[in-house]
Amino acid sequence: xxxxxxxxxxxxxxxxxxxxxxxxxxxxxxxxxxxxxxxxxxxxxxxxxxxxxxxxxxxxxxxxxxxxxxxxxxxxxxxxxxxxxxxxxxxxxxxxxxxxxxxxxxxxxxxxxxxxxxxxxxxxxxxxxxxxxxxxxxxxxxxxxxxxxxxxxxxxxxxxxxxxxxxxxxxxxxxxxxxxxxxxxxxxxxxxxxxxxxxxxxxxxxxxxxxxxxxxxxxxx
Numbered sequence: 001x002x003x004x005x006x007x008x009x010x011x012x013x014x015x016x017x018x019x020x021x022x023x024x025x026x027x028x029x030x031x032x033x034x035x036x037x038x039x040x041x042x043x044x045x046x047x048x049x050x051x052x053x054x055x056x057x058x059x060x061x062x063x064x065x066x067x068x069x070x071x072x073x074x075x076x077x078x079x080x081x082x083x084x085x086x087x088x089x090x091x092x093x094x095x096x097x098x099x100x101x102x103x104x105x106x107x108x109x110x111x112x113x114x115x116x117x118x119x120x121x122x123x124x125x126x127x128x129x130x131x132x133x134x135x136x137x138x139x140x141x142x143x144x145x146x147x148x149x150x151x152x153x154x155x156x157x158x159x160x161x162x163x164x165x166x167x168x169x170x171x172x173x174x175x176x177x178x179x180x181x182x183x184x185x186x187x188x189x190x191x192x193x194x195x196x197x198x199x200x201x202x203x204x205x206x207x208x209x210x211x212x213x214x215x216x217x218x219x220x221x
Contacts, residue, residue, distance in 0.1 A: 016054045019044045023061045024106035032062055032113045062110045066124050069107040083138035084145060084194070085207050088186050090131065091162050092206040095178045096214050098166060112163065128159045144201070149193050161185055179205070 022044025026035040037058055041048050055061045081089070097104040111124045133155035139145045145154075165185050169178040186204035194202065 012054075015046060015050055019046055019051055019054055019061070020064060020103065022046070023058075024065055024103040027062065027065065027106040027110055028102050032058070032110055063121075065103060065107045066110050069104060069111075069124065081207055081209060082144055082201060083135045083142065085202055087132050087135040087139070087158070088202060088204060089206055089210040090135070091158070091182050091186075092179060092210055093214075094162065095166065095175075095182050098170075099175050099178060108166070112167070125159060129155045132158050143195070144198055145193050146195060154193060158189075161189075 019040070022042070023035075023040045025043045026039045029035075030039070035058070037048060037051065040058070040061065041051055044051065055064070094104075094108075098108060129152075133151055136145060136149075136155050136158075137151045140147065140149065140151060145151075162182065162185065165181045166175065166178060169175045169181050183205040186202075190199060190202055190204060
């Protein structure tokens, strides 16, 4: 590839990321409906022409931020943990991301506000549920989840419960207490789904491996 072409592509990518950062800042502050393309351009430091070159509409920008949510989570180093603990840790990773990444916060807010779009899209929720379902199904196969538990229903409940917990935490404490509230969620849930003899294997507040990752390399805005 010619040097000039590579340089143009690099500049284009820098501009694209600046637009996404600006859009995230605007959406995080005001939500989808109250954010204008002018607001996004101002936060991005680019012209509207440059913005339209990369994204055809405000909705296209919003969908890009929604789509990248899981890419913005802190890397998980808990692959050796039991599957149900990985599900617990996933919610804490999301909680950490909500507290530390503007782009993740914007993406989550936009998921909740999808009803503002012309055609509400359940895909983000379904992706979360599918990720949790895989972990819960593995846990059930290992005997860590009671056999009578419906894996699909439980996974949908976990995602819905987390969504409600994080909104409540945002309203009440600007998410300062989010990890505590997520730990509470699991503390009340685990006895209903895990055989009593195995409860002690799981940490509702997140595994030590998870917190080593978070404390050693927290995501930044």
